Amino acid sequence: MRLRHHNFTIIVNWMEKGFGCTKLCSYCNWRASPLLPQGAQSHKAVSAFIQQCKKSFITISGGGDPLYRLEENYLNLLTMINTIKAQNFNTRIITRELQHVAKLKGISDHISISLDEDVMQGISAYRNQWHGMDVEFSLVLPPLPAEALVALKPQYAALHKQLRRRLVLRENFNSVFPLDPRLMAFGHKGIVLVPKSVCLNSRYLSTVDCDGHAIVQDNAVLAGYLMNDPDVYLFGGFAKHLMDPIVHLEYGDIDVISRNFNVMAILAEQFAFTFKEVSPPNSYPRYFLGKSVRAGKTVQLVLVKSDEDARKFIFNAQYSVDRFGYNQGFFFDPLIGEANIRHAIHTKTAQLAQGPRSMELFHTDRFSIEQRHRSKLLKKGFMIIQ
Numbered sequence: 001m002r003l004r005h006h007n008f009t010i011i012v013n014w015m016e017k018g019f020g021c022t023k024l025c026s027y028c029n030w031r032a033s034p035l036l037p038q039g040a041q042s043h044k045a046v047s048a049f050i051q052q053c054k055k056s057f058i059t060i061s062g063g064g065d066p067l068y069r070l071e072e073n074y075l076n077l078l079t080m081i082n083t084i085k086a087q088n089f090n091t092r093i094i095t096r097e098l099q100h101v102a103k104l105k106g107i108s109d110h111i112s113i114s115l116d117e118d119v120m121q122g123i124s125a126y127r128n129q130w131h132g133m134d135v136e137f138s139l140v141l142p143p144l145p146a147e148a149l150v151a152l153k154p155q156y157a158a159l160h161k162q163l164r165r166r167l168v169l170r171e172n173f174n175s176v177f178p179l180d181p182r183l184m185a186f187g188h189k190g191i192v193l194v195p196k197s198v199c200l201n202s203r204y205l206s207t208v209d210c211d212g213h214a215i216v217q218d219n220a221v222l223a224g225y226l227m228n229d230p231d232v233y234l235f236g237g238f239a240k241h242l243m244d245p246i247v248h249l250e251y252g253d254i255d256v257i258s259r260n261f262n263v264m265a266i267l268a269e270q271f272a273f274t275f276k277e278v279s280p281p282n283s284y285p286r287y288f289l290g291k292s293v294r295a296g297k298t299v300q301l302v303l304v305k306s307d308e309d310a311r312k313f314i315f316n317a318q319y320s321v322d323r324f325g326y327n328q329g330f331f332f333d334p335l336i337g338e339a340n341i342r343h344a345i346h347t348k349t350a351q352l353a354q355g356p357r358s359m360e361l362f363h364t365d366r367f368s369i370e371q372r373h374r375s376k377l378l379k380k381g382f383m384i385i386q
């Protein structure tokens with residue numbers, strides 16, 4: 001009998017070039033990961049990896065979707081499954097490609113279907129094909145504070161009843177809020193929570209053989225650093241998420257201003273970021289784009305010379321709703337006022353700030369940047385008041 005031990009997962013992306021998933025989720029962290037495989041891992045790499053597993057099964061997961069364009073990639077998948085079975089392990093496949101699930105009867109031992117709105121709508125068309133198969137559903141929890149997740153528990157219980165199969169709730173890596181797993185217990189095995197600590201300590205084969213810490217960013221730890229470093233000013237979508245995570249559920253890049261070059265060194269050392277300067281030589285302030293080898297968010301960093309300039313940068317934004325930031329606590333443009341800014345954030349209202357504004361700290365191409373920002377706000381459901 002195998003002892004309880006870490007999960008072993010093979011991250012697949014069948015595409016030799018590009019990303020093998022039919023979806024385009026805005027929160028997808030894998031799409032741009034430098035550790036995303038391009039094409040199938042070799043028999044030798046898979047064999048060496050799974051030999052270390054002490055559990056009874058190996059998971060095949062995205063990266064891209066393991067069942068992406070199954071007709072084209074079936075041979076790759078079957079070869080991987082056969083390599084795993086040859087060493088007496090069962091296989092578990094995580095997918096959203098409902099239409100292909102039944103084709104894996106007798107081929108994969110367990111299937112875990114990741115839920116989203118489209119997948120939910122398609123289940124009834126396929127579920128009667130899954131008799132005799134071990135199929136469960138999994139759902140990534142929204143990146144919300146614990147109390148908001150607890151309030152959703154009755155909905156998860158109702159969903160479980162509707163699905164009539166095991167429901168696995170996964171803690172969200174993009175969440176910056178701590179979650180005590182006991183709060184999400186349901187008292188039976190029909191709904192279980194997988195805390196992110198389980199995944200971070202699991203073993204993965206992507207382009208490298210590593211543990212979860214090496215390939216996935218835990219945004220709670222990253223946010224913990226950014227929110228507590230006195231030299232870090234957070235602004236933009238991430239700051240809105242910190243202030244009102246229910247209204248601003250998702251965030252894209254993390255916008256940071258700092259007067260301390262050392263912030264980049266800390267982000268590099270502790271969170272595996274590499275920064276590239278994207279501003280012209282000798283310009284002020286300096287702009288940097290930070291990408292981490294761990295699947296996670298990009299950091300856009302503006303380097304200024306003083307705290308005054310950090311605040312000046314934020315307080316001259318085009319819309320009132322953007323004239324606030326976080327530097328060991330929220331701060332607000334006094335000309336607009338905290339109450340007005342909080343209200344604008346909560347109601348998703350972007351009003352053009354009145355009065356003259358200083359453009360001296362902005363990029364020479366600020367006009368285009370602001371046009372793009374306006375489009376993004378509209379896409380996110382903001383009401384724009386010119």
Ligand code: SF4
Pocket residue numbers: 021022023024025027028029030031062063064065096
């Ligand atoms: S389904 Fe998964 S892999 Fe595909 S885009 Fe969405 S998050 Fe990324």
